[in-house]
Amino acid sequence: MTDKIGTPDIHEDLRRRLITGGFVPGQKLKPDELRGAYGCSINTVREVLLRLSSAGLVTFQDQRGFRARESSLRHQHELTQMRVLLEQEGVAISMRDGGLEWEAQLTAAHHKLSHIEARIAALGAVEPVLDTWCAAEWEFHETLISACGSDLMRQTYAAIYDQFRQQLVTRETNFGYYPNNVAEHLGIVEAALARDEALCRRRIHEHLARNLLPLDATAPMRKLA
Amino acid sequence: MTDKIGTPDIHEDLRRRLITGGFVPGQKLKPDELRGAYGCSINTVREVLLRLSSAGLVTFQDQRGFRARESSLRHQHELTQMRVLLEQEGVAISMRDGGLEWEAQLTAAHHKLSHIEARIAALGAVEPVLDTWCAAEWEFHETLISACGSDLMRQTYAAIYDQFRQQLVTRETNFGYYPNNVAEHLGIVEAALARDEALCRRRIHEHLARNLLPLDATAPMRKLA
DNA sequence: AAAAATATAAATCTTGAAATTTCGACCCGA
DNA sequence: TCGGGTCGAAATTTCAAGATTTATATTTTT
Structure with missing residues (x-):
């Protein structure tokens, strides 16, 4: 661009x-x-x-x-909606086209992320490793769609993710981190490696849909503080 | 924005x-x-x-x-892919949330577009009404997703559409117009009004997939000149 | 003759100040 | 006290020129 x-x-x-x-x-x-x-x-x-x-x-x-930027609930909802759409589509294509190299990168990214999240659980707080965690979370989600073969899609996703992160960090919500992350990230990786597209799409939606809370009461509550 | x-x-x-x-x-x-x-x-x-x-x-x-901007085949492919994704999702949500007002706007937009395309067929050339046709085509596709309730999605779609149009008009391809347009636009409207999501998604894909030609040999050939 | 180096020209980027517009305080009249 | 209007300060936008970088043409070297 x-x-x-x-x-x-x-x-x-x-x-x-x-x-x-x-x-x-x-x-x-x-x-x-x-x-x-x-x-x-x-x-x-x-x-x-x-x-x-x-x-x-x-x-x-x-x-x-x-x-x-000021974020209305509506805007945050739209942001999440787009993120789900792009990540689902990106991972679906990656599952189809991605080979061993992609699988390796994905497991590597997940390994790093889960390791950091284990430390967070042990510490009981995110702040000490906030930057590290943010970078790892981004790398994980970026890797998920990295084999989609479309720079445009990855760039669009990156722009959405940036705005998304801006909203998260701005609030007093423990920086968007919540314990279920660990299990959900693992679930996504497993579904992706198993090439189970429907399951992977569902798990990505569940993982991201917490942020839909204000407009979608059926989604599980985000952990606050 | x-x-x-x-x-x-x-x-x-x-x-x-x-x-x-x-x-x-x-x-x-x-x-x-x-x-x-x-x-x-x-x-x-x-x-x-x-x-x-x-x-x-x-x-x-x-x-x-x-x-x-220079358009590679790859870039044009990515553009089309994104456009299909956004238009499919946008129309699906619109079909769910859109009411009588949306239906009315959609039929109106289609009426205008089909009327112009009839003139093109009669004239045997697009050039005389090129601007009118471009505007009508845009209004039709924009109206399709106009009830999706997401400004972000509509803006993103608009940006993609602009680039898309740039590529089309630049080439010597009779400005992206081809006779099947008439039937395909009608098919999309019918599926949308019938709230048949799967059919509507498929028809949108078929309608836009012509531009995938270089990378997707199964798509029908675009009419040239 | 081909490649490298140099010099010249052109285009881009940055800067500080002028011109325009907006914002906020103050005043006046109802 | 409230609404409207005026004035001044502050912020935004535009402008033209200087500084820096890139591109082009010419010369030199191998």
């Missing part, structure tokens, strides 16, 4: 701050203030924000500047 | 030129040249191109400027 901007640090750094809850939702993002932290001009910040806005992390209104 | 830019005309006009084949794929888009046509500054053009690049219509490389 597009490469990095002239000052890669700004783009990466702002993106990170946005998805890790560095800004409160709805907060105004003034190029003139952000400029100082990076020692660059207003216009450069402006370009970066313009890009982040098209990635969905930032909202933009003409003559009214940029804001950190 | 994002609103218009300060000079709406440039954004809309460049977008139009891109999806109607006003630039040859891969062509360099130099802000300094485009500036003249709109009487504005380089930076303004730059911002517009930056946005179009995130919409997928333009590619951007750091320090190497902008280009009109």
Whole structure:
């Protein structure tokens, strides 16, 4: 799609701050203030924000500047819906086309993730290993669909996932982690390796549907704090 | 997502030129040249191109400027795949949630489209009513998924459709129009109104799969010229 | 003659300031 | 007290020029 901007640090750094809850939702993002932290001009910040806005992390209104995205329940629902759709389709194709290499990468990603989640269970808290866990969770889900053969699908999924993560981390929900993760991730891997598409689709839906809670009362409650 | 830019005309006009084949794929888009046509500054053009690049219509490389998107067969395949996925899911939800109002809008959109396509058949050429047909075709497909209740899904579909249209119009393929359109559009509407989800999904796939030709030899050949 | 190196030209990116628009406080009249 | 209007400050957008990078043409070397 597009490469990095002239000052890669700004783009990466702002993106990170946005998805890790560095800004409160709805907060105004003034190029003139952000400029100082990076020692660059207003216009450069402006370009970066313009890009982040098209990635969905930032909202933009003409003559009214940029804001950190505010998430309504409806938007979070739509986000989850899209994520389920893309992940189900991506994994289905991967199960069909993926070979031994994909299976190996998947088991590797799951191994790392489950190991980290075991540590979380032992510690009783996510915070100490939050960054590690976030990276592992992303790598796991990305690997699931990595053999789908479509860059477009993977890029679209990545954009959705970023917004998704932004919402999760922003809330006081123990950062989106909940104990059932361990069992559910394993279940997904098993179904994928067994090439049981229907089962895999169902388990992905169950795994992600917790976030549908507000609009889908049949889904199980997410663990809060 | 994002609103218009300060000079709406440039954004809309460049977008139009891109999806109607006003630039040859891969062509360099130099802000300094485009500036003249709109009487504005380089930076303004730059911002517009930056946005179009995130919409997928333009590619951007750091320090190497902008280009009109080049479509590989692979990319076109991925585009079609995503379009099928989104349209199938969108119409399925619309069939479930859409009421009388949706049915009315759908039949209206189809009526307009079929009327225009009848004229095309009579004339034996698309060009005279190309713009009208393009708009009607878009409105038909957009209406199909309009009751899905997800702005995110509709926006994502719109972005895919734009790229899709860009590829179609660029080629010398009679602008993507082919006679089977008439029957296929009707078949989709009938299945949708009958709330036959499986049939509707299948017909949408068949309708769009012609563009999968290069990578899916089982799909019927697109009519050329 | 082909390849590498250099010099020149062109295009891109960044910057700071001017022009335009929005936001908020204050004042006035009802 | 409330609604509307005016004014000033702040923020956003546009602009043109300077700095940096890339592309092209020419020369040099093997």
